Amino acid sequence: MSLIVACALIATGPAAELHAAVLDVARLPAIERGGVRYASFHALPGERRAEGAAVLSFVLNTVSQAQGIVDVEEVEETEQRLWRVRWFRYGLNAEDWERLASEDPYWHVRLPLANVRKSRAKEVFIDGPWLPTDLTARLRA
DSSP: OOHHHHHHTOOSSHHHHHHHHHHHHHHSOHHHHTTEEEEEOTTSOGGGHHHHHHHHHHHHHHHOOSSSOOOOEEOTTSTTSEEEEEGGGGTOOHHHHHHHTOOOTTTEEEEEOSOOSSOSOSEEEEEOTTSOHHHHHHHHO
16 A cells, blocks of 8 residues: 555544645755644644644744744644644754653653663653554654
C-alpha cells in the first residue's frame, strides 16, 4: 500500500493531524521546514477551535521576541484542527521552542530514563506508539 493511500485511510484523531502536517510541511520551502511546528486541536469541539488558536497565538506572542504580533496559520482542509507555527517568526531559537512545546499529549510520550548517570537527561520524548511510524519519521525529517 502506498503512503498516500495509507494516509487517506486515516480519518480522525492525532494520526489525521500527523498526515495533514506531513503533507503541509512538504509544500513549504525547504529552508523553512526545520522551523515549523504544529499544534493539534482535534480534541476541541469545532466551535472552540478558533478560540484555541487565539489562545495559542496569545501565548506565543507573550514569549515572542518579534517586533509585532505574529499569527498562527491554519493548515488548509483541517477544519481548524491543525495550526502551523513558524517559530523563527517569533524570534525564538530552537531550544526556546522545544521547551515551550515539551507538553505534547497527542504525538509524543515521555519516557523516563533508567540510567541517568551517563546522561543528565531524566527523560526523553518518543513518538506516540499509536501513530504511523512512517509518517512520524517523514515529519521529523
